Amino acid sequence: MKKRRIFLPILLATAMLALSACGAKDDGTSGSAGEASSGNQQVKLKFYAQYSGENTAVYDAAKEEMKKLMPEVDVEFEVAAQDDEQKIKTYAAGGTLPDIFFASSGLIEALKNSDNLYMMDKAVEDNKIEDQLNETSKAMLRHDDGHIYAVPNVGQWSSLIYYNKELFEQNGIKVPANYDEFLEAVKGFSAKGITPLALFAKEKWPGVQLYDMAVVGSEPAGLTKLDGGEGTFSDEAYRQGAEKIAELSKAGLLSKNAFNTTWDDALAQFTSGKAAMVLNGAWAMSDISKAMGDKVDILYTPLADADKVDQVQWNVSGGGFNQGFSVSKNSKNAEVAAKYAALFSIEFAKQRVIHLGDPNPILKENPEPLNGISSLQEKYKQDSANFKTMTTFPWGLVNAKFKTAIEDNVQKLMLDYDTNAFIDTMNKSLELARK
Amino acid sequence: MSEKWKNKVALLVFTVPTLLFFTIIVFIPILQTFQKSFFDWDGLSTPIFIGFDNYLRLFDDPDFWVSLKNGLIFAFVLVVYQIGLGTILAIVLSSKAVRGRKWFKTTFFIPVVLSGVMVSQLWIAIYNPEGGLLNSIFAALGMDYQQAWLSGEHTSIWAIAFTNAWQNMGILLVLIYTAIKSIPEHLYEAALIDGSSFWHTHRKITIPLLSETYKFGLIIAITGGLNAFQNMFVMTNGGPGNISYTFTFMMYKAAFRSNEYGYGSAAAAILVIECLLFTILINKFVAREKISY
Incomplete structure (x- = not known):
């Protein structure tokens, strides 16, 4: 009995100690495992x-x-x-x-x-x-x-559309230099059962980037302008960008499984010839060049209007x-x-x-790179000297509320093609984000 | 020490640690969530009191209505599949005429012990619109019914909910099966003597006597559905857009992606209220009388 009397309080005390230890406050060392920085101390x-x-x-x-x-x-x-x-x-x-x-x-x-x-x-x-x-x-x-x-x-990385040169040639489809040609290419590939663009939309940013690419042809600041507190989605450039994305999606731009596609899946589709184009930043060039060699090339502003493309060809999406x-x-x-x-x-x-x-x-x-650089990287290196303006990638957007709203709503736009609903919802979100 | 005091000490020793643990891990965070829901707070800076603004904003947010609808659909699928099918299977498996009952019970329970991520990945492959098992079955049957199951506005949440229901049906099956086995045999013998058929017997004896199990089953299925997160996080990331959002996903988006912890807390508070409401309603209307044999 005596033993039990001692045992029970000890049990309770141990439980309390264990629980209170869970909430112990850190003393603010912020993870530094070493000693102070004075002198030559490690x-x-x-x-x-x-x-x-x-x-x-x-x-x-x-x-x-x-x-x-x-x-x-x-x-x-x-x-x-x-x-x-x-x-x-x-x-x-x-x-x-x-x-x-x-x-x-x-x-x-x-x-x-x-x-x-x-x-x-x-x-x-x-x-x-x-x-x-x-x-x-x-x-x-x-x-x-x-x-x-x-x-x-x-x-400063640019956002790029990488395309399979061979696939375009084999299917007799013109490499697009402007939006109209891009739409034709989408329709052409779609009719032949080839995915026009492998978008890894399981992540939300590639859709936003594609929309930004559709805007930079008319508004060089792209989404950074809205993020910075200027303009609305009713402005011509943003409305037109939304209309382009809706039209392209309706024409079969993406695979049915795009919203469950990861980068690895998209790259596999692109390198195996199941998709004609893939969107990613210039950082992916090394991997893509290794896999595709000279079969691949890049597009900067293929969604710009035909009458503007010469003036805006170096207003690129992406950036640092x-x-x-x-x-x-x-x-x-x-x-x-x-x-x-x-x-x-x-x-x-x-x-x-x-x-x-x-x-x-x-x-x-x-x-000097250890293994030299590919012809594609060399081309990009020369082109990047011509870049006039750049925008951003979604993680470069400062306003987190705006970022999450645009990420979700571009996906919806790609799904239901409803430009007016997109503009209305985004204008409301923008208003809220700017409060 | 008198017998009366000994009992009280024993009572305290057995209940206090658990109550303390529950209070710290569950109750205090819930209170904090309610408190934070009245603030404009990014999780890092000093919170600013804004009264009911977060709640007013919620009702004007399209994500809120989508999340509410999806939570209810999710709960509905779990109730129908886990309790409905669970009951049918439990009745069948409780019959001595069925061979290999043990094997079936084990098989139905296997998905429960698998990781949720693994099960989600498995069903992503099944739902794949390009060569996935489900569309291939329709194609093999000569049907032109090809769906983007996880991307469709009207199919996504049903497909995800089914994945969860499929995985966890074994729990309800085992609970119902155990409850059936605890029903006294003489009740069935009396029904047999009276000439009652198989289904009539179960409708009049088994199902009414399972009401307490159903009460518990309904609570875990409905709150589980309203709380769902893991499957949509893995399978669709809430998307495309917001079409597979639930309150937990909305809370996650607000707190971790938009840096709006106060707003996320308001969504969480609504979820807690919703779960409590359903629990109260179930307790009030299901199995009101205690069954004893």
């Missing part, structure tokens, strides 16, 4: 990044190079989850942001407003980062308020924006982390060229 930093796939080698190589520049720092990569930034936002809400992390424009906005971001102006200035960037990349460095919260690590490696304001070693993040961005950009043959890095210097 510092260990947590780095939350897209450390996976083709980028793994790039991160590893950049880390090796950084050992020469900052030998006192060791970084531990944490693979970023593809989860609508839930994990990183949860870290922020709990005050446990990693020391360094990759931040998109939307995330920068949210973390800046909640005072979680370390201002990197001094680190950029002290380490002469701006001097190493080319002119187009300098514009990506600063936030709207003029300060630096993230140092860009990749250049204020995003890159950021530092947590609560990091124990924020100053060291900011220096490391700023220098790492430069090293990362170099290694992307060396390992992946990035045709348009952010840098002034031109490192």
Whole structure:
């Protein structure tokens, strides 16, 4: 009986301890595993990044190079989850942001407003980062308020429609240079049972990008104008863009399974000749070139009107924006982390060229790719010098409410072809997002 | 210590940890959700009190009505398939005349132990409009009925709900089967002596005596349907557009994609109220009298 009397309170106390431990507050070390940064003491930093796939080698190589520049720092990569930034936002809400992390424009906005971001102006200035960037990349460095919260690590990617040259030739279909020809191509391929465009619409952004491509022919700022608080979907350019997407979808632009198609599926359809075109950013060029060789080419503005195409051919969709490696304001070693993040961005950009043959890095210097670059990458490199204006990719949209609304409603437009419903709903969403 | 006090201590020891755990894990977060639903809050910055604005906005949001409708369809499919088919199968399997009953019971229960993601992937392949099993069956039967099951405005939520119903039917089947087995044999013997047919016996004896099991089954099927998230997250990502949204998906979109935690909390609060309402109604109208043998 005595034993039981002791046992029961111990059981209760253990349960309480276990439960209260669940809610223990972090002391704000923000994941730093190392010691303070004074002197030459070793510092260990947590780095939350897209450390996976083709980028793994790039991160590893950049880390090796950084050992020469900052030998006192060791970084531990944490693979970023593809989860609508839930994990990183949860870290922020709990005050446990990693020391360094990759931040998109939307995330920068949210973390800046909640005072979680370390201002990197001094680190950029002290380490002469701006001097190493080319002119187009300098514009990506600063936030709207003029300060630096993230140092860009990749250049301005264009959104592209990759097409299978052989398939066009074999089926006697003209490579489209404008919207009318594009519509004809869609009808032609559709009639032959070939998917005109492999869109990986299981992700919501490719649909938005296609819509942006339909708009840039008339409005060079594309969706960034609306995101920035100007204009509405009733404006001619946006209405016309919606009409084009509806018309193309009705003509059979997409496969029946497009909304369940992943990038791997879309690439497989394209490389196997089941789809004539595929949409993605210029970053996919390396993979596509490897798989298709000289059979593939690219289109920048195939949805522009025939009478305007000459003037707008270099007003391309896509682009670079204020995003890159950021530092947590609560990091124990924020100053060291900011220096490391700023220098790492430069090293990362170099290694992307060396390992992946990035045709348009952010840098002034031109490192040599290990395996050279494909003819397609060479073409893109030359073309990119002509780009007059660029827009954005959906993760570059700053207004998260606008971003989610456009992602859902473009898919609906592709499904029900109802342009008026799209414009009405988007105008309401826009009004709400701008409040 | 008197017997009275010993009982009270034992009662406390057995209930307090569970109550404490439930309060911390479930009750307090629900209260917090209700509290946050009155704020304009991005989850990170200082919340701003806006009263009922989030709720007023909800009723003007097309996503809300789509989510409400889809939640009800989902719950309806679960009730019909899991309880309806579960009852029929349980009655059949409880008959001694059926051979291989154990094998059937195990087979029907297998999907329950599979991962939801795996089952969703399996059904994505079945529903694939280009060469998927379902369309191929229609084609093999000479029918020109080819559907984009997961992308169709009128088929998507039904297809997803069926996937969930198929996977979890085994739970209700086992519950109903166990309840049937606990019905005293002499009731059936009396019905047999009176010349009652197989179906008449089950309609008049089995089904009425299952009412308490049905009460529990209805609660888990309906709240499960209203709460559904995983299948649509894996199978359609809520899309195309918003056509396969439910309240949980709407909540996820608001909180994690639009940075509107306050608005997401309002959607969650409505979901909690909806589930509570159904639970109260079921408790009020189903199995009002306690059955004892």
